[in-house]
Amino acid sequence: MNIVPEITRKSITDLINNQERADGRSLNDYREISLETDVISKAEGSARVKIGNTQIVVGTKSQLGDPFPDTPKVGVIITNSELLPMAAPEFESGPPDEHSVELSRVVDRCIRESRMVDLEKLCIIEGKKVRMVFIDLHILDYDGNLFDAAVLGAVAALLTTKIPKITLEGSEIVIDAENKESLPIRDKALMCTFAKIGDNMILDPSIDEEEILSARLSIGMTESGKICAMQKGGATPLTKEEIMSAVKLTEEKTKVLMEYLP
Amino acid sequence: MIIILTEGTNLGTKSRDDGRAFDELRPLTIEAGVLERADGSAYLEFGGNKVLVAVYGPKESFIRRFQRPDRAYIRCRYNMAPFSVDDRKRPGPDRRSVEISKITAEALQPAILLEKYPRSVIEIFIEVLEAEGGTRCAGITAASVALADAGIPMRDMVVACASGKVNDEVVLDLSEVEDKDGQADVPVAIMPRSGKITLLQSDGSLTPEEFEKAVDLAVEGCQSISKVQKEALKNRYGE
Amino acid sequence: MILVKDKDLVVPGEILAEEESHAGRGTFKEENKICSSVVGLVSIRNNKISVIPLQSKYIPKRGDVVIGEINDIRFSMWGLDINSPYSGLLPASEVFGKEKRELERVFDVGDVLFLRVIDVDEVKKVKLGLKGRGLGKFKGGILVYITPTKVPRLIGKKGSMINMIKDKTRCDIVVGQNGVVWVKGKPDMERIAEKLIKMIEEQAHTSGLTDRVRDLLAELTGEEIVSHSNDKETESETIPSDDSKDQETESDVEEDSQNDEKDQLETDEDQDTQQSENDDDAEEVVADEKTDATEDADKPDKESDSKEEKKFSPHKIIGSKFNFNLKR
Numbered sequence: 018m019n020i021v022p023e024i025t026r027k028s029i030t031d032l033i034n035n036q037e038r039a040d041g042r043s044l045n046d047y048r049e050i051s052l053e054t055d056v057i058s059k060a061e062g063s064a065r066v067k068i069g070n071t072q073i074v075v076g077t078k079s080q081l082g083d084p085f086p087d088t089p090k091v092g093v094i095i096t097n098s099e100l101l102p103m104a105a106p107e108f109e110s111g112p113p114d115e116h117s118v119e120l121s122r123v124v125d126r127c128i129r130e131s132r133m134v135d136l137e138k139l140c141i142i143e144g145k146k147v148r149m150v151f152i153d154l155h156i157l158d159y160d161g162n163l164f165d166a167a168v169l170g171a172v173a174a175l176l177t178t179k180i181p182k183i184t185l186e187g188s189e190i191v192i193d194a195e196n197k198e199s200l201p202i203r204d205k206a207l208m209c210t211f212a213k214i215g216d217n218m219i220l221d222p223s224i225d226e227e228e229i230l231s232a233r234l235s236i237g238m239t240e241s242g243k244i245c246a247m248q249k250g251g252a253t254p255l256t257k258e259e260i261m262s263a264v265k266l267t268e269e270k271t272k273v274l275m276e277y278l279p
Numbered sequence: 280m281i282i283i284l285t286e287g288t289n290l291g292t293k294s295r296d297d298g299r300a301f302d303e304l305r306p307l308t309i310e311a312g313v314l315e316r317a318d319g320s321a322y323l324e325f326g327g328n329k330v331l332v333a334v335y336g337p338k339e340s341f342i343r344r345f346q347r348p349d350r351a352y353i354r355c356r357y358n359m360a361p362f363s364v365d366d367r368k369r370p371g372p373d374r375r376s377v378e379i380s381k382i383t384a385e386a387l388q389p390a391i392l393l394e395k396y397p398r399s400v401i402e403i404f405i406e407v408l409e410a411e412g413g414t415r416c417a418g419i420t421a422a423s424v425a426l427a428d429a430g431i432p433m434r435d436m437v438v439a440c441a442s443g444k445v446n447d448e449v450v451l452d453l454s455e456v457e458d459k460d461g462q463a464d465v466p467v468a469i470m471p472r473s474g475k476i477t478l479l480q481s482d483g484s485l486t487p488e489e490f491e492k493a494v495d496l497a498v499e500g501c502q503s504i505s506k507v508q509k510e511a512l513k514n515r516y517g518e
Numbered sequence: 519m520i521l522v523k524d525k526d527l528v529v530p531g532e533i534l535a536e537e538e539s540h541a542g543r544g545t546f547k548e549e550n551k552i553c554s555s556v557v558g559l560v561s562i563r564n565n566k567i568s569v570i571p572l573q574s575k576y577i578p579k580r581g582d583v584v585i586g587e588i589n590d591i592r593f594s595m596w597g598l599d600i601n602s603p604y605s606g607l608l609p610a611s612e613v614f615g616k617e618k619r620e621l622e623r624v625f626d627v628g629d630v631l632f633l634r635v636i637d638v639d640e641v642k643k644v645k646l647g648l649k650g651r652g653l654g655k656f657k658g659g660i661l662v663y664i665t666p667t668k669v670p671r672l673i674g675k676k677g678s679m680i681n682m683i684k685d686k687t688r689c690d691i692v693v694g695q696n697g698v699v700w701v702k703g704k705p706d707m708e709r710i711a712e713k714l715i716k717m718i719e720e721q722a723h724t725s726g727l728t729d730r731v732r733d734l735l736a737e738l739t740g741e742e743i744v745s746h747s748n749d750k751e752t753e754s755e756t757i758p759s760d761d762s763k764d765q766e767t768e769s770d771v772e773e774d775s776q777n778d779e780k781d782q783l784e785t786d787e788d789q790d791t792q793q794s795e796n797d798d799d800a801e802e803v804v805a806d807e808k809t810d811a812t813e814d815a816d817k818p819d820k821e822s823d824s825k826e827e828k829k830f831s832p833h834k835i836i837g838s839k840f841n842f843n844l845k846r
Contacts, residue, residue: 020589020599023628028660032705039660039709057409058327060362070315074408076362099370102356103333103404105316110356112371153361153370155408157331158314191282319573337575337603348641351603390530392546392555396577398642399603427530430573430665432555434546435531472531472553512529512557516572516723 019107019228026229034215038226044219045266052169052277054177061197062178066170069223070160075152075170079180081141081190082149092139092147096125098154098167105159123208123248124154124167127237131206131245134175138201141183141190148180150200161224164235164248168208169274175200176279206245207274209267210235213251218259220270234260236267240275296457301450304440304500309421309511311428317404319429321511323421326454327411329363330418332425337399350393351401355384357418359407379415380405386419386439386468386478392432401431412455413441419468419478424508428515436508437477439468440500442493444485449492451500465490467497471505474498524562527723528554534567542568559723572723576602576666576696578644582635583653585661585694586646588628591621598631598646601663601696606644608633613648630656630700632692652692659690659702662712664719666697671722672715679718679728686735687711710738 032038042048048069057063060076067073082093098121102110113121128134139148152171156163179197183190212222212230222230231253237246244264249255299305305326314320317333324330340346345354357379361367372380383405391401403426405418416439423437443453445461458464463483469476476498485493520535522528534545535552544556545567554560556571578584578600586606590597598606608631610621625631632654636647648654664672672693673680684691689703689711701711714731721727 020587020628022587022630022661024630024656024659025661057362059365059409063362076360078362078367080367097370101404101406103317103406106335151367155360158316160315189282339603339605396603427557430556430571433530509529513527517527
């Protein structure tokens with residue numbers, strides 16, 4: 018329960034109504050972004066992403082597992098996130114809460130529905146053994162807009178993931194940990210998040226802005242310009258015009274974000 | 280049905296797999312004040328270990344049964360990232376991390392002037408981002424820097440380092456391989472000014488003579504690490 | 519024997535002196551040795567060694583003035599976040615006297631108030647009051663949060679620092695001893711003032727800060743940069759000659775800011791009456807301030823060592839944020 022002082026709420030809203038923001042950005046600017054990959058040698062793929070002071074480390078690991086009965090021919094990607102209590106005073110230790118689950122699921126949806134990874138190629142023996150790729154999002158510092166940072170970090174980690182080669186010799190599965198290969202990547206997708214404050218939609222809300230937003234809209238878009246995921250948050254409705262102008266801006270901004278990818 | 284081909288990690292014939300002398304530490308760097316939201320923080324790399332620590336507090340305690348009328352209490356959480364080890368670790372606490380959290384809090388507590396902040400809580404969050412042997416010691420060393428960075432008054436810093444027995448020799452600062460294949464592991468934490476020991480564990484088989492040698496070696500290691508801690512704090516504000 | 523120099527940067531556990539000295543705040547005695555308990559700057563005054571912490575939480579003290587945010591309304595009191603390990607209580611009787619009123623009609627959750635700490639009891643219950651000049655609810659403006667130990671630095675000798683910012687940005691500024699600062703002016707000027715307050719916080723332990731603040735102010739407000747030859751004079755004026763004088767100036771500062779605030783603070787009608795009733799409290803206010811000033815006198819004061827000792831580089835202190843694989 019973080020109570021935002023009334024005068025803080027008012028000053029941020031007044032600024033935005035005046036097309037300004039407290040940190041000097043325009044309404045459609047991202048904060049400074051940095052992205053490094055291969056930061057954790059024990060992970061098969063990893064990235065550290067920072068948007069402003071929001072900081073996330075993402076690591077991927079693969080293992081063999083059983084396919085879901087309804088999809089016997091495809092591999093599995095599992096996204097998990099931990100809003101670590103280190104990242105903000107309001108985060109508690111314990112099992113993932115609804116914010117953490119929402120974050121994991123939105124990231125997962127963005128990656129899966131973009132068909133970024135060719136999951137069929139992750140199948141080893143149909144109906145019996147497939148590869149499972151875990152994406153673990155470790156939230157270290159929370160300064161607003163986890164969604165865009167998480168997707169950017171997860172995609173960068175997947176692009177740099179090297180998994181052991183697996184071959185079938187008769188009925189035996191041979192996992193060759195010394196010879197690694199990249200994941201079968203087909204496409205890329207990234208996400209842009211908007212916050213509605215006052216009468217405006219602003220891109221990449223900072224923590225102060227996030228605390229007072231009335232509605233949030235996250236849009237995932239592939240490199241080819243297809244919408245692959247969307248999530249509206251907040252209890253205030255949005256108009257269709259607001260949504261469509263956000264989609265339009267996402268087309269432009271995901272292109273800019275793509276340039277950070279390895 | 281499943282065959283796994285891996286690179287060999289067995290100990291060679293050399294006394295130490297990475298060619299270090301028996302009393303040599305792995306390369307160590309510490310940086311203080313690295314996180315925005317936390318009151319104090321530190322990042323530490325020690326060999327292949329990457330450890331990040333955040334400190335919050337002293338802050339208001341809402342859990343009445345932990346409150347102390349005359350001092351603050353410490354909440355410590357040691358946690359390993361799922362990707363920090365070879366086989367993915369399931370998220371959340373396990374028995375090992377619960378034990379380490381407890382002994383870490385106890386190792387740090389004697390140094391902290393808890394009586395300055397009655398009824399409050401000091402929270403310490405240790406995140407192991409990558410583990411390569413000796414993470415509990417790395418966590419304590421980094422936590423002490425993060426506590427100082429948060430402005431929490433302390434009698435002394437706390438610094439930790441392990442020694443152990445590998446290939447029948449007592450050596451300082453076991454790597455992951457040495458820890459797994461070695462004969463004993465002795466993590467030690469001290470307050471460097473007095474040399475008093477605030478954490479001690481021993482896992483493995485040692486003669487009393489070997490044990491004494493191991494403790495001496497670990498204390499020596501702690502003393503050199505202590506210099507790096509102090510530099511990290513001074514670098515935060517100076518050159 | 520004293521083992522450190524004035525303004526040395528020390529860390530917890532570092533031995534500062536052996537015997538013959540008095541242990542001030544930020545230090546403790548152990549076996550005839552005086553040691554530092556915090557990361558901070560050494561201050562040696564008349565054989566008393568203290569360490570001024572570079573980071574710390576606000577611990578409420580009777581008589582302090584603080585800025586608090588209402589986060590709870592209970593039967594007969596408001597609960598306030600005062601940026602401290604201990605939360606504050608404002609009893610309804612402090613506002614209404616004996617009259618019964620609906621609390622939320624006067625102050626609501628999210629309101630920001632300027633208050634005085636009336637009492638801190640043995641279980642750390644912090645009782646707050648609004649009786650006194652300038653105390654009351656803020657309307658408009660922005661809040662800036664700094665480490666409470668940097669408050670004296672932000673105010674400056676005789677209020678020199680804060681007044682410089684007030685003058686140049688034409689903002690009203692109120693500094694709570696709990697490190698919460700209220701700024702009100704034109705929106706762009708509020709942001710400039712915020713930037714400068716943050717800069718002072720980050721560079722509080724460095725020398726020549728007044729010059730850098732003046733330069734940045736001039737740059738941001740688009741005014742001409744005043745030549746530095748003039749500044750030297752002002753600077754030498756600000757060098758404290760002795761401790762007692764120091765304290766007086768500090769209390770002046772507080773009083774000044776209180777007076778300034780009076781007009782700036784818009785209070786509810788209830789308070790207005792409250793205030794006129796309690797105008798004679800003002801004397802007491804000033805007297806109380808002296809105790810604070812004693813503490814404030816050992817703040818990391820700066821200017822005095824201006825040119826020759828350039829120990830700290832002002833540009834590095836902003837947490838470099840860590841690099842992965844530091845050794846690469």
